[in-house]
Amino acid sequence: xxxxxxxLAAGASHRFGPEDKLLAPVVGLPLVAHAAQAMRQxxxxxxxxxxxxxxxxxxxxxxxxxxxxxGQQSDSLRAGLAAAGNPDxxxxxxxxxxxxxxxxxxxxxxxxxxxxxxxSYDGAAPLPPACFPRAWLPALAALTGDQGAGRLLRDxxxxxxLAAPGLLRDIDRPDQITTVLRQDDATGGxxxx
Numbered sequence: 001x002x003x004x005x006x007x008l009a010a011g012a013s014h015r016f017g018p019e020d021k022l023l024a025p026v027v028g029l030p031l032v033a034h035a036a037q038a039m040r041q042x043x044x045x046x047x048x049x050x051x052x053x054x055x056x057x058x059x060x061x062x063x064x065x066x067x068x069x070x071g072q073q074s075d076s077l078r079a080g081l082a083a084a085g086n087p088d089x090x091x092x093x094x095x096x097x098x099x100x101x102x103x104x105x106x107x108x109x110x111x112x113x114x115x116x117x118x119x120s121y122d123g124a125a126p127l128p129p130a131c132f133p134r135a136w137l138p139a140l141a142a143l144t145g146d147q148g149a150g151r152l153l154r155d156x157x158x159x160x161x162l163a164a165p166g167l168l169r170d171i172d173r174p175d176q177i178t179t180v181l182r183q184d185d186a187t188g189g190x191x192x193x
Contacts, residue, residue: 009095034098043104121161
């Protein structure tokens with residue numbers, strides 16, 4: 001079984017201001033480094049990162065880098081899908097979620113089946129990180145505009161949700177950078193809903 005990780009790190013950061021938020025320091029590391037580090041610790045066959053800023057390259061060692069022009073959310077997703085080929089499982093994570101642990105990502109991958117994706121759950125809505133089986137990759141590729149994989153997760157049965165209390169914060173504005181709330185224990189702070 002081929003498992004590929006896709007780190008989406010090509011956002012425009014409009015709400016963050018003129019600087020690239022993925023380079024903003026969070027507990028001593030650039031924001032994107034937290035997500036990359038977690039994904040590096042997951043048993044994956046391949047890791048791909050989609051970026052628009054070449055300054056992110058040194059932070060993404062071990063990833064195949066896909067550079068794209070600034071565009072919409074679906075553009076980075078489709079670029080990553082094209083680079084991934086046809087894996088059996090595709091783990092999608094976001095570069096602006098510093099609290100997601102390797103343990104959580106590992107559980108998301110393990111929960112995906114040949115027929116159904118698995119996703120994270122914050123108590124209100126299904127969210128990435130998510131893992132998609134090969135059969136769902138065409139649906140991901142068909143997304144357009146400013147839509148990410150989240151649109152496909154809304155109707156998943158709750159048994160495919162992995163609760164992630166405190167892990168799904170994403171950074172959109174400078175005032176959201178405080179501390180990393182990681183819970184790198186045996187369960188990664190995760191459990192089913």
